[in-house]
Each structure stands twice: as structure tokens, then as C-alpha cells.
Amino acid sequence: MAVLGPALDEAIAELRYGTVTLNAWTGVGYLTAPAPWVAFRGHTLDDAQSGIDVVHNALFLDGPERTVVRGPFQPAPRALLHGKTILSPKPPWFVTNRTATTTGRLLTDFTATPRWSALPKIFASALRG
Known part of the structure; x- marks a missing residue:
């Protein structure tokens, strides 16, 4: 991941998902209590795609956009x-x-x-x- 440097971070920023994992099971993002499990903003009930709300968020972050979990390669x-x-x-x-x-x-x-x-x-x- 270090070889990709800023390009990897930019690619993650462009993803339209609320929880992204690299080299880890997506459940880690869900099971980590402080991390918000987020739906990407802008979805509606008619077109929910990745969801429409936030769960967990034990730290009460205001308007989280996404959670990124990075595991060892x-x-x-x-x-x-x-x-x-x-x-x-x-x-x-x-x-x-x-x-x-x-x-x-x-x-x-x-x-x-x-x-x-x-x-x-x-x-x-x-x-x-």
C-alpha cells in the first residue's frame, strides 16, 4: 500500500461507499464500536444503494462520510x-x-x-x- 502512496488515498476518497476496508473483512468496520458504519450520502429510500443512515458511531462524530479500515497485507x-x-x-x-x-x-x-x-x-x- 505504501508504494501506491497518495494515489490509493485519492482512489478511496472517490469511492461512493460509507465503509471501505483494505486487506480486511468488511465486518471489522461494522464490529468496531467507535467506527461509524456509514451509508454514502445522498441516497434515498427509492434508491438506497449503500444505505441512507449511520449506525454505531460511539464517538458521536458529526456527519461522518466514511470509515476506512486498513489491515496488514x-x-x-x-x-x-x-x-x-x-x-x-x-x-x-x-x-x-x-x-x-x-x-x-x-x-x-x-x-x-x-x-x-x-x-x-x-x-x-x-x-x-
Whole structure:
């Protein structure tokens, strides 16, 4: 992303979406409480496209235009070898995450029936990813 420099930022500014993610799952933008999940301005009920309002916005930003989430391009350990920041454990949206399906099922079960006893199994699966 650094190679693209200002051109990347300009391209993002031209997008007509309220939440944009680079190298990350779009759900990260939705699940990050302080970040507003925004619909691009100007849409109506007759032509909603990306939506017509804002949700979350825990910081009560006045009239947010968009949220941009940037994730690391390289997973661990390759990123560490190049001095880059990493997400660890490996996020479930990385195609190389070996336990994404299992972790996803465990998280879904936990959502349906939350209990402290389920957490160790979820963490173990996520860390093996």
C-alpha cells in the first residue's frame, strides 16, 4: 500500500461507499464500536444503494462520510520478517486460516448460547488458525 502512496488515498476518497476496508473483512468496520458504519450520502429510500443512515458511531462524530479500515497485507510470520505489523492470531477471513470454519462454528454456537465454559475452545481454535 505504501508504494501506491497518495494515489490509493485519492482512489478511496472517490469511492461512493460509507465503509471501505483494505486487506480486511468488511465486518471489522461494522464490529468496531467507535467506527461509524456509514451509508454514502445522498441516497434515498427509492434508491438506497449503500444505505441512507449511520449506525454505531460511539464517538458521536458529526456527519461522518466514511470509515476506512486498513489491515496488514502480509500475515505472520512473513510480515514480521519484513518489519510490518501483523494480526495475530490469523484472522478468519485470511484464506490461509486453517481453522476458520471451526472457529466460525464455535463463535456461532457461542452467540446462540453464551457461556464462559465455551471460551477456551474458541480461543484454542482461533490461535491454531
